[in-house]
Amino acid sequence: MNRRHDIDALRALAFALVIVYHVGMYYVAGWHWHIKSPHAAEWLQWPMRALNLWRMDLVFLISGIAFGFLRRGLSPARLIGARSVRLLVPLAFGMAVVVPYQPYVQMLAQGLIDPGFGAFLARYYSGGPWPRGAFDGSDFGVTWNHLWYLPYLWLYTVVLALLSPALDSGPGQWLRGAFTRLRGAALLVLPVLPLAVYTLALWPHFPPTHDLIHDAWLHAVYFTLFLYGHWLGVDAGLWAALRRLRWIALTLAVVAFALHVGLRTMLPGTDPLWRMAARLVADVYLWASLVAVLGWAHHALNRPWPWLAWANESVYPWYVLHQTIIIALAVLLAPLALGPWWEPVALLVATALACWLITDGLVRRVAWLRPLFGLRPRAPLPRPTPASPARPAGRSV
Template sequence: MTDLAPRPGSRRTDLDLLRVVACFAIIVAHATLIFTSEPRYHVKSASPHLLPTVIYEAFRIGTIPLFFALAGWGSVVALRRRSGARFLRDRAERILLPLVAGILLLGPIIRFIELQQGRNIGLGGWRLVDPLTTGLLEFLPRYWGRLNLLTWSHLWFLAYLFIISVVLLPLLQHLARQVVSMRMPGRMLAFLPAPALAVVAVAGDAYWPNLSNLVQDWGSLVFYAACVALGAWLAAWPGLEGRLRQDAPLFLALAALGFALMVAAPDSVTGRIGVGLCAWGAIGASFGYAGRHPPAASRALSWLGGSTMAVYVLHHVPLLLIAAALLPLAMPGAAAWAIIVVATTAITLAAYRWLVEPFAAPRLLVGMPRRKA
């Protein structure tokens, strides 16, 4: 059965849609994180609640492995038409440069807001501190002059992805050279990555605590590298994507089962088994349902798809500024959350449209390709 498998060379509007949805989900997740019991964040509500905590975990496990899988898929496609050296140069321009630029240009604002809130998130975790009383202009040279103040915040994803891209390059090249197979695998093989990811998560103590600082997070780095490898496997074997499409409801059920284990027993062997099951279930269901119902190509989808990298890089600053302004007003949490999500999305897309998209330098700094002449 190959009729469900994607045709090589065709425009993948389903994956364009996945990237857009996953990017918006990151904004929603960060807005939700403000109201959770997870203490490691730049701005926190004084009244955390259980429901946002559970919702945030669903977004976190549902979107981050998917992002890495999409990156693996895209890496194999890119390596089919360029050398390994060219691929690494492209990764440096599209991932490493935005990471460095973000640390230097966005990092001081994020750290300034964080310290104003009386919080300090560093390599060793987080701690409460006396709120910062200096102004931003006075803080800037202090930030740039002290290594322990530098932060990559949400841009940890770029750091992890660059390292993974370098380490997995031989595997990615191998998969890119393979003859594309339209043969649909059996169900057992298609679900095998779920227990494999569970083993990786348990062996590396991955996912918890939510530090994303490399120093104490090697287990998660390996786990996300496995997600990249699985995304690359999907690109090399369209027939496997056909299986995901056929069994999308089963993958969704697998994700639900894994998430239930995560919620029932967080930061434990059982919880990490749930992380592995949920991650592959979420990847499989996302690829499967998007492939079942691909949207028609349109200018809007193309524009939104092209904006995702810039939106990911830029969204955190307006989100934190809005949150820091709203929380002292003591409005209902749901109302504050909705305003943060909507306003952040609108401001970030506007910044992309009028401050980034038309200009060469901002495009380069957020990892976008150069404009075609």
């Protein structure tokens, strides 16, 4: 099978969007984040919402595609074991080493602790206790903050791995075939229906928490998109259909988002019925955006880009590192008073530079660091073979 470069590129670009989004979270007014810039702007809410309504859904869909490749030739037990190492080891390391600076700065900004990272760490590693709402996850004593994606992905991987016999059964293959045979309007409409059911049944009762336990609505949505990705795989017919729909899906996404904005701004947004209507339109926007992204990626990115190999190995460390780097750099840049335009540019560029320096200069080079950031061990260099003795001139083979 030829390697699908568009899927590789889309994975890297999806996580790049996550980094851009988290830089934006420092500047968007009215949205909770760990710290906020004095230059926070309300106008950022709509472009941020336009991205927020499908960015993580895309990540989980791509993760489902990857799951399909990973489970080939592996028993459920071996698959779960391998993925546990790749997901839970970086999670534990990230929670212990990378993330703690984030709640420290968050509490410092609220005046809840005195300066001194060492003293904070001693209390943090003992589990607190903390004032209620001191930082995101303070009720649990510690937090995984932006690393919540890793336990969610691990959970979905375990569930789908255990369901492998059902997926491979006759009914399971029929269901996958029903999905991969979708074309035209059916491909734009039918996958939205489960998302709409979750909105009606779960969304009013389970707001997003990212705490793994009380996140029923997001679990339903993300697991469904993870399953869609698994079914999607590299099915040539379905990818061709996505490519054909790219303009229609893009148009539908623009119209649906405009309607969503209208429902949230022009109508009585506090009314539960209007809020539900806006959320249902957001489901249409979500899926139309994913179809457009997948279709355009297959159209434009399916080629051996020279940066792909580097990007694919860099994605995981950058993901683990980026939010702590953003917060640390925001603290460093604030006294420089660069203003509402130059500071965000400097923060984004410096974040990318720091992620690159740490990943390429340290993580990828140090053998024991690689698994802590989700990287496989480096392949051993081939041993040089002894040179063959020269044959006498004129001798036949």
